[in-house]
Amino acid sequence: MSNCWNQTRAATSLIRRLKRSIINPAAVARPRCFTTAEGHRPSLVHKRSLDILHDPWFNKGTAFSMTERDRLDLRGLLPPNIMSPEQQIERFMVDLKRLEVQARDGPSDPNALAKWRILNRLHDRNETMYYKVLIANIEEYAPIVYTPTVGLVCQNYSGLFRRPRGMYFSAEDRGEMMSMVYNWPADQVDMIVVTDGSRILGLGDLGVQGIGIAIGKLDLYVAAAGINPQRVLPVMIDVGTNNEKLLKDPLYLGLQQHRLDGDEYIAVIDEFMEAVFTRWPNVIVQFEDFQSKWAFKLLQRYRNTYRMFNDDVQGTAGVAIAGLLGAVRAQGRPMIDFPKQKIVVAGAGSAGIGVLNAARKTMARMLGNNETAFDSAKSQFWVVDANGLITEERENIDPVALPFARKIKEAGRQGLREGASLVEVVEQVKPDVLLGLSAVGGLFSKEVLEALKGSTSTRPAIFAMSNPTKNAECTPEEAFSIVGDNIIFASGSPFRDVNLGDGHVGHCNQGNNMYLFPGIGLGTLLSGSRIISDGMLQAAAERLAAYMSEEEVLKGIIYPPISKIRDITKEVAAAVVKEAVEEDLAEGYRDIDARELQKICQSQEELLEYVKNSMWSPEYPTLVYKKD
Numbered sequence: 001m002s003n004c005w006n007q008t009r010a011a012t013s014l015i016r017r018l019k020r021s022i023i024n025p026a027a028v029a030r031p032r033c034f035t036t037a038e039g040h041r042p043s044l045v046h047k048r049s050l051d052i053l054h055d056p057w058f059n060k061g062t063a064f065s066m067t068e069r070d071r072l073d074l075r076g077l078l079p080p081n082i083m084s085p086e087q088q089i090e091r092f093m094v095d096l097k098r099l100e101v102q103a104r105d106g107p108s109d110p111n112a113l114a115k116w117r118i119l120n121r122l123h124d125r126n127e128t129m130y131y132k133v134l135i136a137n138i139e140e141y142a143p144i145v146y147t148p149t150v151g152l153v154c155q156n157y158s159g160l161f162r163r164p165r166g167m168y169f170s171a172e173d174r175g176e177m178m179s180m181v182y183n184w185p186a187d188q189v190d191m192i193v194v195t196d197g198s199r200i201l202g203l204g205d206l207g208v209q210g211i212g213i214a215i216g217k218l219d220l221y222v223a224a225a226g227i228n229p230q231r232v233l234p235v236m237i238d239v240g241t242n243n244e245k246l247l248k249d250p251l252y253l254g255l256q257q258h259r260l261d262g263d264e265y266i267a268v269i270d271e272f273m274e275a276v277f278t279r280w281p282n283v284i285v286q287f288e289d290f291q292s293k294w295a296f297k298l299l300q301r302y303r304n305t306y307r308m309f310n311d312d313v314q315g316t317a318g319v320a321i322a323g324l325l326g327a328v329r330a331q332g333r334p335m336i337d338f339p340k341q342k343i344v345v346a347g348a349g350s351a352g353i354g355v356l357n358a359a360r361k362t363m364a365r366m367l368g369n370n371e372t373a374f375d376s377a378k379s380q381f382w383v384v385d386a387n388g389l390i391t392e393e394r395e396n397i398d399p400v401a402l403p404f405a406r407k408i409k410e411a412g413r414q415g416l417r418e419g420a421s422l423v424e425v426v427e428q429v430k431p432d433v434l435l436g437l438s439a440v441g442g443l444f445s446k447e448v449l450e451a452l453k454g455s456t457s458t459r460p461a462i463f464a465m466s467n468p469t470k471n472a473e474c475t476p477e478e479a480f481s482i483v484g485d486n487i488i489f490a491s492g493s494p495f496r497d498v499n500l501g502d503g504h505v506g507h508c509n510q511g512n513n514m515y516l517f518p519g520i521g522l523g524t525l526l527s528g529s530r531i532i533s534d535g536m537l538q539a540a541a542e543r544l545a546a547y548m549s550e551e552e553v554l555k556g557i558i559y560p561p562i563s564k565i566r567d568i569t570k571e572v573a574a575a576v577v578k579e580a581v582e583e584d585l586a587e588g589y590r591d592i593d594a595r596e597l598q599k600i601c602q603s604q605e606e607l608l609e610y611v612k613n614s615m616w617s618p619e620y621p622t623l624v625y626k627k628d
């Protein structure tokens with residue numbers, strides 16, 4: 001009986017594995033006769049000779065085997081010594097490491113830009129090798145290809161631009177986008193990250209140069225979520241810039257006109273969305289670094305029709321929620337105490353308001369999930385923007401900030417008023433949490449941090465989440481030295497831990513949306529959900545929150561190390577798939593239909609295996625030439 005059971009199980013499992021192998025050929029061990037000498041299913045290419053060496057999708061450089069060199073007319077075009085992928089990386093690393101003699105930490109690394117150049121050149125030559133290097137050294141090179149260095153890259157883009165990467169749609173292309181999308185060589189695109197360059201990190205309007213941020217985010221999609229690099233597309237929508245310096249710069253690469261606004265602006269974005277979803281109906285579009293003015297409007301406009309999300313609004317909110325819940329646990333309290341936390345937020349832009357809305361909803365759910373709970377939860381927040389504390393007396397208040405405006409009488413009772421300064425607010429409120437998404441470096445000044453010493457919390461939390469490094473509201477050194485050792489600290493860009501003496505470490509967590517967006521994208525892709533629901537985003541945040549053990553959290557570690565990002569992403573993606581199935585949104589992906597997906601979701605183990613097997617890994621496939 002049990003033998004028969006085992007055989008049936010083995011057969012079912014084999015069928016599943018074979019089905020999955022259609023998604024990822026490497027996911028299943030094939031019978032020998034199907035494989036090449038290198039042991040993998042071959043990839044067909046329609047080019048040969050130098051064209052292959054110049055194609056980063058297929059190029060293997062010195063790792064082409066002799067038989068491949070013959071098959072693809074490469075003989076004589078490469079030095080004769082055939083290298084293993086490991087030897088190739090060793091050689092590359094010698095070059096890259098030369099720059100590390102002087103300094104070795106991302107944030108203040110004087111050679112960061114030079115390292116980016118070396119890595120970027122590899123990206124242009126050989127994508128497989130590039131991602132092998134990135135994945136194996138993610139802790140070290142995420143600060144180069146992502147924040148903070150990517151900010152510097154965007155600022156200097158005109159000078160750094162060599163080979164184009166991704167697609168550019170401009171205001172001049174109106175009426176042409178539907179045909180332009182066919183200029184992209186890939187028939188399948190899974191992930192697009194699009195920006196209009198209007199608010200790049202905390203660096204403001206960088207116009208066309210903002211494409212760097214889309215490229216950096218997609219690097220993480222490949223490295224963390226295992227999205228196939230041939231199926232990612234960075235996009236820049238150039239509607240002009242309001243950055244006067246760029247407008248006057250003759251070397252600026254973008255449209256030298258002021259930004260389109262109003263209906264004209266929306267028409268361009270509408271046309272872009274229609275074009276990409278016509279060619280790639282299953283693509284997921286991540287909106288990135290759009291100024292707040294448009295971030296919310298575009299999200300509302302598209303989120304119920306297209307598979308899209310706004311990372312700054314929704315990804316950041318999830319990461320902040322996970323961190324805020326971690327901060328409650330770090331006080332030795334249960335998560336359900338979250339609705340008692342007093343939270344001061346500095347910054348009421350796309351990120352700040354995104355966090356406020358999500359935190360309020362999370363509190364309301366914990367308080368009974370009804371209207372009264374939702375209403376009372378808002379009293380836990382004090383919001384300070386460029387004009388100080390936001391109250392109902394604020395003139396021309398932004399509608400998205402209105403729900404968080406303090407009642408004027410109540411503010412008065414607290415010794416506060418419209419426009420009160422951040423120091424005053426912190427002094428009077430004595431918050432448990434001080435969270436910055438203001439893009440103002442040093443905003444958490446000595447006075448503000450001194451005021452936080454009066455917090456009624458047993459362990460106050462400071463989230464200096466603005467990017468890049470120089471825009472962080474304070475450094476961990478400042479926080480630990482002024483507020484004291486018993487705090488929780490998180491920043492958007494990486495900083496080193498602080499030595500508190502006597503063997504104690506002040507942990508610096510990186511509170512960055514990179515812990516969520518790759519999993520949200522991958523989970524949505526694999527579920528085949530037509531939209532990205534609030535529930536799917538909530539499931540992602542909850543999974544991240546639960547990722548840290550009690551022991552870690554008590555030590556002040558509320559986010560995982562970036563070296564674990566592939567594992568976290570797998571877990572987050574699984575949570576997103578499961579939620580999409582539960583909400584009946586999942587339509588399945590490729591060969592796995594909705595019913596099969598439902599079955600997979602019944603076992604957490606199978607679900608995680610499915611996600612893992614669907615992730616691309618940087619291995620060279622054997623190449624076989626086929627005429628077009």
Ligand SMILES: NC(=O)c1ccc[n+]([C@@H]2O[C@H](COP(=O)([O-])OP(=O)(O)OC[C@H]3O[C@@H](n4cnc5c(N)ncnc54)[C@H](O)[C@@H]3O)[C@@H](O)[C@H]2O)c1
Pocket residue numbers: 199200201202203291292311312316319346347348349350351352384385386387422437438439440443465466467468471491492493511512513514
């Ligand atoms: N860590 C992360 O994962 C993450 C995610 C998204 C955004 N961010 C960062 O958050 C920052 C803000 O992004 P955004 O999209 O909300 O920008 P935004 O321009 O839309 O909003 C900035 C807000 O800060 C306020 N502000 C300006 N000066 C202030 C001051 N002196 N005191 C208090 N508030 C002040 C502005 O009034 C505005 O409300 C950026 O630096 C961005 O890099 C970080």
Ligand SMILES: O=C(O)C[C@H](O)C(=O)O
Pocket residue numbers: 146147200201202289311312466467492512513514
């Ligand atoms: O890009 C990042 O590092 C996080 C976030 O999306 C931001 O805009 O700062």
Ligand SMILES: [Mg+2]
Pocket residue numbers: 201288289311312
């Ligand atoms: Mg962003």
